[in-house]
Amino acid sequence: MGYRLVADAAMILHAAFLVYMVVGGFLAWRWRWTFWPHLATAAYGLGIATVGWVCPLTHVENWGRARAGEETLPSSGFIDHYLTGVIYPAEHLWTAHVAVAAAVLVSWAGLAYLQWRARARPDSPASQVQQS
Structure with a gap:
Protein backbone atom coordinates (compact mmCIF):
# COMPACT_ATOMS: atom_id res chain seq x y z
CA MET A 1 0.00 0.00 0.00
CA GLY A 2 2.88 2.40 0.75
CA TYR A 3 4.29 2.04 -2.74
CA ARG A 4 0.90 2.79 -4.21
CA LEU A 5 0.78 5.98 -2.13
CA VAL A 6 4.18 6.99 -3.52
CA ALA A 7 2.91 6.42 -7.07
CA ASP A 8 -0.29 8.34 -6.39
CA ALA A 9 1.60 11.23 -4.78
CA ALA A 10 3.89 11.43 -7.81
CA MET A 11 0.84 11.45 -10.10
CA ILE A 12 -0.75 14.27 -8.11
CA LEU A 13 2.49 16.30 -8.14
CA HIS A 14 2.75 15.73 -11.88
CA ALA A 15 -0.76 17.07 -12.40
CA ALA A 16 -0.08 20.04 -10.10
CA PHE A 17 3.11 20.81 -12.06
CA LEU A 18 1.14 20.89 -15.32
CA VAL A 19 -1.63 23.03 -13.87
CA TYR A 20 0.94 25.46 -12.45
CA MET A 21 2.71 25.57 -15.81
CA VAL A 22 -0.53 26.71 -17.45
CA VAL A 23 -1.86 29.13 -14.80
CA GLY A 24 1.23 30.14 -12.83
CA GLY A 25 1.84 33.22 -14.94
CA PHE A 26 -1.64 34.45 -14.10
CA LEU A 27 -0.93 33.94 -10.40
CA ALA A 28 2.02 36.29 -10.85
CA TRP A 29 -0.44 39.04 -11.71
CA ARG A 30 -1.39 39.03 -8.04
CA TRP A 31 1.79 37.70 -6.42
CA ARG A 32 4.71 39.03 -8.44
CA TRP A 33 7.32 36.84 -6.73
CA THR A 34 5.67 33.75 -8.28
CA PHE A 35 6.93 34.76 -11.71
CA TRP A 36 10.38 33.26 -11.07
CA PRO A 37 9.17 29.79 -10.05
CA HIS A 38 6.78 29.93 -12.99
CA LEU A 39 9.60 30.83 -15.37
CA ALA A 40 11.55 27.79 -14.15
CA THR A 41 8.47 25.57 -14.48
CA ALA A 42 7.71 26.80 -18.00
CA ALA A 43 11.34 26.39 -19.07
CA TYR A 44 11.43 22.84 -17.76
CA GLY A 45 8.09 22.04 -19.42
CA LEU A 46 9.43 23.43 -22.70
CA GLY A 47 12.49 21.21 -22.37
CA ILE A 48 10.32 18.17 -21.77
CA ALA A 49 8.14 18.96 -24.78
CA THR A 50 10.90 19.92 -27.22
CA VAL A 51 14.10 18.20 -26.16
CA GLY A 52 12.49 15.09 -24.73
CA TRP A 53 13.76 15.40 -21.16
CA VAL A 54 12.24 12.85 -18.83
CA CYS A 55 10.49 14.19 -15.76
CA PRO A 56 11.85 12.72 -12.52
CA LEU A 57 8.28 12.34 -11.27
CA THR A 58 7.74 9.75 -14.01
CA HIS A 59 10.56 7.69 -12.53
CA VAL A 60 9.12 8.04 -9.03
CA GLU A 61 5.64 7.04 -10.17
CA ASN A 62 7.00 4.06 -12.11
CA TRP A 63 9.08 2.98 -9.12
CA GLY A 64 6.03 3.06 -6.84
CA ARG A 65 3.80 1.33 -9.38
CA ALA A 66 6.32 -1.45 -10.04
CA ARG A 67 6.81 -2.14 -6.33
CA ALA A 68 3.06 -2.11 -5.78
CA GLY A 69 2.73 -4.78 -8.46
CA GLU A 70 1.07 -2.48 -10.98
CA GLU A 71 1.84 -1.71 -14.59
CA THR A 72 4.22 1.21 -15.08
CA LEU A 73 3.53 4.21 -17.28
CA PRO A 74 4.19 3.76 -20.99
CA SER A 75 7.58 4.93 -22.24
CA SER A 76 5.86 8.02 -23.65
CA GLY A 77 5.16 9.13 -20.07
CA PHE A 78 2.62 10.88 -17.90
CA ILE A 79 0.99 13.14 -20.50
CA ASP A 80 0.35 10.35 -22.98
CA HIS A 81 -1.04 8.09 -20.26
CA TYR A 82 -3.28 10.50 -18.36
CA LEU A 83 -4.08 13.34 -20.77
CA THR A 84 -3.71 12.44 -24.44
CA GLY A 85 -6.87 10.71 -25.58
CA VAL A 86 -8.56 11.53 -22.27
CA ILE A 87 -8.55 15.34 -21.96
CA TYR A 88 -7.96 16.01 -25.67
CA PRO A 89 -7.89 13.71 -28.73
CA ALA A 90 -4.51 12.14 -29.49
CA GLU A 91 -4.32 13.85 -32.88
CA HIS A 92 -4.44 17.24 -31.13
CA LEU A 93 -1.31 16.88 -28.99
CA TRP A 94 0.43 19.65 -30.95
CA THR A 95 -2.64 21.87 -30.52
CA ALA A 96 -2.57 21.23 -26.77
CA HIS A 97 1.13 22.21 -26.65
CA VAL A 98 0.38 25.41 -28.57
CA ALA A 99 -2.54 26.21 -26.24
CA VAL A 100 -0.30 25.79 -23.17
CA ALA A 101 2.40 27.97 -24.75
CA ALA A 102 -0.21 30.59 -25.63
CA ALA A 103 -1.55 30.63 -22.07
CA VAL A 104 1.98 31.12 -20.71
CA LEU A 105 2.77 33.89 -23.18
CA TYR A 113 1.45 45.24 -18.98
CA LEU A 114 0.62 45.38 -15.27
CA GLN A 115 4.24 46.20 -14.48
CA TRP A 116 4.30 48.92 -17.12
CA ARG A 117 1.01 50.38 -15.86
CA ALA A 118 2.24 50.38 -12.28
CA ARG A 119 5.37 52.28 -13.27
CA ALA A 120 3.40 54.74 -15.40
CA ARG A 121 1.02 55.57 -12.52
CA PRO A 122 2.91 55.49 -9.22
CA ASP A 123 -0.23 56.33 -7.23
CA SER A 124 -2.26 53.45 -8.73
CA PRO A 125 -3.39 50.40 -6.70
CA ALA A 126 -1.18 48.22 -8.94
CA SER A 127 1.94 50.04 -7.74
CA GLN A 128 0.88 49.55 -4.13
CA VAL A 129 0.49 45.79 -4.76
CA GLN A 130 3.94 45.76 -6.35
CA GLN A 131 5.50 47.35 -3.28
CA SER A 132 3.95 44.84 -0.88
Whole structure:
Protein backbone atom coordinates (compact mmCIF):
# COMPACT_ATOMS: atom_id res chain seq x y z
CA MET A 1 0.00 0.00 0.00
CA GLY A 2 2.88 2.40 0.75
CA TYR A 3 4.29 2.04 -2.74
CA ARG A 4 0.90 2.79 -4.21
CA LEU A 5 0.78 5.98 -2.13
CA VAL A 6 4.18 6.99 -3.52
CA ALA A 7 2.91 6.42 -7.07
CA ASP A 8 -0.29 8.34 -6.39
CA ALA A 9 1.60 11.23 -4.78
CA ALA A 10 3.89 11.43 -7.81
CA MET A 11 0.84 11.45 -10.10
CA ILE A 12 -0.75 14.27 -8.11
CA LEU A 13 2.49 16.30 -8.14
CA HIS A 14 2.75 15.73 -11.88
CA ALA A 15 -0.76 17.07 -12.40
CA ALA A 16 -0.08 20.04 -10.10
CA PHE A 17 3.11 20.81 -12.06
CA LEU A 18 1.14 20.89 -15.32
CA VAL A 19 -1.63 23.03 -13.87
CA TYR A 20 0.94 25.46 -12.45
CA MET A 21 2.71 25.57 -15.81
CA VAL A 22 -0.53 26.71 -17.45
CA VAL A 23 -1.86 29.13 -14.80
CA GLY A 24 1.23 30.14 -12.83
CA GLY A 25 1.84 33.22 -14.94
CA PHE A 26 -1.64 34.45 -14.10
CA LEU A 27 -0.93 33.94 -10.40
CA ALA A 28 2.02 36.29 -10.85
CA TRP A 29 -0.44 39.04 -11.71
CA ARG A 30 -1.39 39.03 -8.04
CA TRP A 31 1.79 37.70 -6.42
CA ARG A 32 4.71 39.03 -8.44
CA TRP A 33 7.32 36.84 -6.73
CA THR A 34 5.67 33.75 -8.28
CA PHE A 35 6.93 34.76 -11.71
CA TRP A 36 10.38 33.26 -11.07
CA PRO A 37 9.17 29.79 -10.05
CA HIS A 38 6.78 29.93 -12.99
CA LEU A 39 9.60 30.83 -15.37
CA ALA A 40 11.55 27.79 -14.15
CA THR A 41 8.47 25.57 -14.48
CA ALA A 42 7.71 26.80 -18.00
CA ALA A 43 11.34 26.39 -19.07
CA TYR A 44 11.43 22.84 -17.76
CA GLY A 45 8.09 22.04 -19.42
CA LEU A 46 9.43 23.43 -22.70
CA GLY A 47 12.49 21.21 -22.37
CA ILE A 48 10.32 18.17 -21.77
CA ALA A 49 8.14 18.96 -24.78
CA THR A 50 10.90 19.92 -27.22
CA VAL A 51 14.10 18.20 -26.16
CA GLY A 52 12.49 15.09 -24.73
CA TRP A 53 13.76 15.40 -21.16
CA VAL A 54 12.24 12.85 -18.83
CA CYS A 55 10.49 14.19 -15.76
CA PRO A 56 11.85 12.72 -12.52
CA LEU A 57 8.28 12.34 -11.27
CA THR A 58 7.74 9.75 -14.01
CA HIS A 59 10.56 7.69 -12.53
CA VAL A 60 9.12 8.04 -9.03
CA GLU A 61 5.64 7.04 -10.17
CA ASN A 62 7.00 4.06 -12.11
CA TRP A 63 9.08 2.98 -9.12
CA GLY A 64 6.03 3.06 -6.84
CA ARG A 65 3.80 1.33 -9.38
CA ALA A 66 6.32 -1.45 -10.04
CA ARG A 67 6.81 -2.14 -6.33
CA ALA A 68 3.06 -2.11 -5.78
CA GLY A 69 2.73 -4.78 -8.46
CA GLU A 70 1.07 -2.48 -10.98
CA GLU A 71 1.84 -1.71 -14.59
CA THR A 72 4.22 1.21 -15.08
CA LEU A 73 3.53 4.21 -17.28
CA PRO A 74 4.19 3.76 -20.99
CA SER A 75 7.58 4.93 -22.24
CA SER A 76 5.86 8.02 -23.65
CA GLY A 77 5.16 9.13 -20.07
CA PHE A 78 2.62 10.88 -17.90
CA ILE A 79 0.99 13.14 -20.50
CA ASP A 80 0.35 10.35 -22.98
CA HIS A 81 -1.04 8.09 -20.26
CA TYR A 82 -3.28 10.50 -18.36
CA LEU A 83 -4.08 13.34 -20.77
CA THR A 84 -3.71 12.44 -24.44
CA GLY A 85 -6.87 10.71 -25.58
CA VAL A 86 -8.56 11.53 -22.27
CA ILE A 87 -8.55 15.34 -21.96
CA TYR A 88 -7.96 16.01 -25.67
CA PRO A 89 -7.89 13.71 -28.73
CA ALA A 90 -4.51 12.14 -29.49
CA GLU A 91 -4.32 13.85 -32.88
CA HIS A 92 -4.44 17.24 -31.13
CA LEU A 93 -1.31 16.88 -28.99
CA TRP A 94 0.43 19.65 -30.95
CA THR A 95 -2.64 21.87 -30.52
CA ALA A 96 -2.57 21.23 -26.77
CA HIS A 97 1.13 22.21 -26.65
CA VAL A 98 0.38 25.41 -28.57
CA ALA A 99 -2.54 26.21 -26.24
CA VAL A 100 -0.30 25.79 -23.17
CA ALA A 101 2.40 27.97 -24.75
CA ALA A 102 -0.21 30.59 -25.63
CA ALA A 103 -1.55 30.63 -22.07
CA VAL A 104 1.98 31.12 -20.71
CA LEU A 105 2.77 33.89 -23.18
CA VAL A 106 -0.55 35.68 -22.58
CA SER A 107 0.01 35.52 -18.82
CA TRP A 108 3.51 36.96 -19.18
CA ALA A 109 2.31 39.69 -21.55
CA GLY A 110 -0.40 40.58 -19.03
CA LEU A 111 2.17 40.70 -16.25
CA ALA A 112 4.41 42.95 -18.34
CA TYR A 113 1.45 45.24 -18.98
CA LEU A 114 0.62 45.38 -15.27
CA GLN A 115 4.24 46.20 -14.48
CA TRP A 116 4.30 48.92 -17.12
CA ARG A 117 1.01 50.38 -15.86
CA ALA A 118 2.24 50.38 -12.28
CA ARG A 119 5.37 52.28 -13.27
CA ALA A 120 3.40 54.74 -15.40
CA ARG A 121 1.02 55.57 -12.52
CA PRO A 122 2.91 55.49 -9.22
CA ASP A 123 -0.23 56.33 -7.23
CA SER A 124 -2.26 53.45 -8.73
CA PRO A 125 -3.39 50.40 -6.70
CA ALA A 126 -1.18 48.22 -8.94
CA SER A 127 1.94 50.04 -7.74
CA GLN A 128 0.88 49.55 -4.13
CA VAL A 129 0.49 45.79 -4.76
CA GLN A 130 3.94 45.76 -6.35
CA GLN A 131 5.50 47.35 -3.28
CA SER A 132 3.95 44.84 -0.88
